[in-house]
Amino acid sequence: MTDIAPSFDEALRTVHLEALHLDRRRWQDWLALYTEDCVYWVPAWRNETALVEDPQAEISFIYAGSRRVLEERVNRLTGGKSLTTLPAPRTVHCVTGGLELPASAPGRRCIATAWTNHVYDPRLRTHKVLFGHYEHELVSTPSGGPCIASKKVILANDHVESVLDIYSV
Amino acid sequence: MTTSNPSSTSTASEEPAGAGRGDRAAAVDPARLLDDRIAEGVFAVHREAFTSEAVHALEVERIFERTWVYVGHESQVAKPNDYITTTVGRQPVLVTRDAKGQLHGLLNSCRHRGMVVCPLRAGNQKFHTCRYHGWVYDSAGANRQVSAQDVGRYPQAFNAQQLGLVPVARFDAYRGFLFASLHADVPPLDEHLGDSRPFLDLIADQATEQGLEFVPGAVTYTFDANWKMQIENALDMYHFAYVHVSYLDLVRSRAQSPAALPPPDGEQGSFSFGRGHALMWRSHSRVTSELLARRSATFAGRMSEAALKWSSFGRNLTIFPNMQIVDNVSSMMLRVIRPLSARKTEMQTWCIAPKGEPAAERAARIREYEDFFNPSGLATPDDNVIYEQCQTGMAAAAAGWTAGYLRGIDRRGLPDTSPHAQELGLSGSQWIAGPRTLGDESCFHDAYREWARLLRQAPAAVPAAEGLR
Amino acid sequence: MNGWEAVCAAEDVEPAIPRLVLVGDREVALFRLPDGFYALDDKCTHGAASLSDGQIVGDQVECPFHAGRFDIRTGAACALPCTEAVASFPCKVESGQVLVSSEPRPSKPSP
Numbered sequence: 001m002t003d004i005a006p007s008f009d010e011a012l013r014t015v016h017l018e019a020l021h022l023d024r025r026r027w028q029d030w031l032a033l034y035t036e037d038c039v040y041w042v043p044a045w046r047n048e049t050a051l052v053e054d055p056q057a058e059i060s061f062i063y064a065g066s067r068r069v070l071e072e073r074v075n076r077l078t079g080g081k082s083l084t085t086l087p088a089p090r091t092v093h094c095v096t097g098g099l100e101l102p103a104s105a106p107g108r109r110c111i112a113t114a115w116t117n118h119v120y121d122p123r124l125r126t127h128k129v130l131f132g133h134y135e136h137e138l139v140s141t142p143s144g145g146p147c148i149a150s151k152k153v154i155l156a157n158d159h160v161e162s163v164l165d166i167y168s169v
Numbered sequence: 170m171t172t173s174n175p176s177s178t179s180t181a182s183e184e185p186a187g188a189g190r191g192d193r194a195a196a197v198d199p200a201r202l203l204d205d206r207i208a209e210g211v212f213a214v215h216r217e218a219f220t221s222e223a224v225h226a227l228e229v230e231r232i233f234e235r236t237w238v239y240v241g242h243e244s245q246v247a248k249p250n251d252y253i254t255t256t257v258g259r260q261p262v263l264v265t266r267d268a269k270g271q272l273h274g275l276l277n278s279c280r281h282r283g284m285v286v287c288p289l290r291a292g293n294q295k296f297h298t299c300r301y302h303g304w305v306y307d308s309a310g311a312n313r314q315v316s317a318q319d320v321g322r323y324p325q326a327f328n329a330q331q332l333g334l335v336p337v338a339r340f341d342a343y344r345g346f347l348f349a350s351l352h353a354d355v356p357p358l359d360e361h362l363g364d365s366r367p368f369l370d371l372i373a374d375q376a377t378e379q380g381l382e383f384v385p386g387a388v389t390y391t392f393d394a395n396w397k398m399q400i401e402n403a404l405d406m407y408h409f410a411y412v413h414v415s416y417l418d419l420v421r422s423r424a425q426s427p428a429a430l431p432p433p434d435g436e437q438g439s440f441s442f443g444r445g446h447a448l449m450w451r452s453h454s455r456v457t458s459e460l461l462a463r464r465s466a467t468f469a470g471r472m473s474e475a476a477l478k479w480s481s482f483g484r485n486l487t488i489f490p491n492m493q494i495v496d497n498v499s500s501m502m503l504r505v506i507r508p509l510s511a512r513k514t515e516m517q518t519w520c521i522a523p524k525g526e527p528a529a530e531r532a533a534r535i536r537e538y539e540d541f542f543n544p545s546g547l548a549t550p551d552d553n554v555i556y557e558q559c560q561t562g563m564a565a566a567a568a569g570w571t572a573g574y575l576r577g578i579d580r581r582g583l584p585d586t587s588p589h590a591q592e593l594g595l596s597g598s599q600w601i602a603g604p605r606t607l608g609d610e611s612c613f614h615d616a617y618r619e620w621a622r623l624l625r626q627a628p629a630a631v632p633a634a635e636g637l638r
Numbered sequence: 639m640n641g642w643e644a645v646c647a648a649e650d651v652e653p654a655i656p657r658l659v660l661v662g663d664r665e666v667a668l669f670r671l672p673d674g675f676y677a678l679d680d681k682c683t684h685g686a687a688s689l690s691d692g693q694i695v696g697d698q699v700e701c702p703f704h705a706g707r708f709d710i711r712t713g714a715a716c717a718l719p720c721t722e723a724v725a726s727f728p729c730k731v732e733s734g735q736v737l738v739s740s741e742p743r744p745s746k747p748s749p
Binding site: 043044045046055058059075 | 289290291384385386387388389390391392393412414415416418419422423520528531532535536538539543544545547550551553554555557558
């Protein structure tokens, strides 16, 4: 980690690259975009209008406090033992916008985007759409290229249809 | 040749053209759907029970809108004027605590033109004002104002005091669990719950002095399958090693040492309490000995030794028809089942926790809950996909009856009364126990017997509301 | 009855919560604002609501039935559906007690 935050353009490109890795199911490439001590967080909603704010005291859909936890998920998705990915659904993430927000710490670039994810289940031949906002915080790595230090996924339509995983949001 | 799956994500139930409700109800014969001849070693549920929209319509009317159903927990309406909204069958219901502290179950429909008076899921309000014409109800449901009544030229018999929100026919609580019935002809709640009560106690007794609470954060999900698959699955230990193998792999990989893993031996069993309620238990949970020791120390003062022992067992409790509590020891979950159609079910799920729990323990509990019980976790989504694939398979009507309710029927060598009946305070429940791999299915039987009993009832007249006759 | 009536101790009135008090036979809603105590007739002019059940929003009280508002100091109706002012009563504090006059202030037209 260096102290110089990645540029806005580099950071936004990484946000789009992440979505592409998910759609192409390049899970290892996807994991490699995250720092070891990353936070990946999909909060639940407290009620109709307020999101959960403290993942240690309130329920989240997904809370991973390190890349290790994301690796566990990827192992489960690719291990052939979870019915949720036999077969895996096809996803198309549409990530738009790209506004810089104040970062939480020096050395980080915070990018806010809006996302729509179309999920097609080839077994059931059903289509569902999930959507919301992302807040990514990216840092620079010595080896070059930005890395995701934190990702917050705000899921607008939280009435979950059967399965929700890292590729759903 | 592959064909499009009929159980697609359609939210509306598809009705046969021209068939009215009466026609569909008349077409359902519970006797044809359940083959209950235990003495001959036969118990089977017809596939149509899962696929027929006529059955679904009758279930809503004669089960969900007819018998006691779970509507909330007192901690959700802890303060005067607190409320939550829910449904009983299709019917919107408001559960409130009035200004004096008394709990009410009310039909959430304005007496004027039927509008939902309280559209939000929860909150705190002294008065509930209908946004259509401004009629006002207080938190006990009493009508406090009919807008411009004095100039409205109402008929002489009009009496606003008789136009409060209609209370549900029966409303009662057991250890903080709130239940309602839309019909009065149900036994008292205590009698209805029967021997399930000691197992509700095992949840309620985990409260601190401040009580229990639902951890904030709402999770609601659907699956495209029949609700009865959920009833079965939570009582089913047989599926665990197959469906949740990816979760078990993960637990294994997280364990610091082999000693941290649950031993391969242990017991599994079930109780059937009557009126559809049942419990499946297993003597070993997947928690660390450190967590068990901590719980022992916490509960020793307020639980008997037997209760302490049973509280360390994994327990899956079903209170028919719409509530399940699963205590995995590392976390506890309460969920409500709401059938939307024969092929679609909505679930709401909460993490129950003792109030005032230390922050680090609460955080650990939440992570365990999220891992196992969330539709975004590592176990429940696999169950949801299983139900959907079962729903697809159920359409194979030509394959006839399934053989899914036979494990546990052979009771040779087992006494009539459970050896644990006395320590649990049970008065006569059916039981079975065996090795960890027992995979009992006899604990599903009671739910289907109650299901059939309720479906066979004559339709009840809709109770007349006060003030309109 | 003319004159002033002691209705409660000043410290018993919280800034954020109106208090229902009796002045003779009349129910009155008592308010504590940063600049002193104010009293309004408890009954909303729009309907049967009690203003002491209402919510204080700045200098105004919002009726709990239909969210109409009145100025706490003058009783003037500030937000629909309320259009008619409520009576406002002078207050003073003596020896730690809040006194409310039984005679309302002369009424003012609503803005």
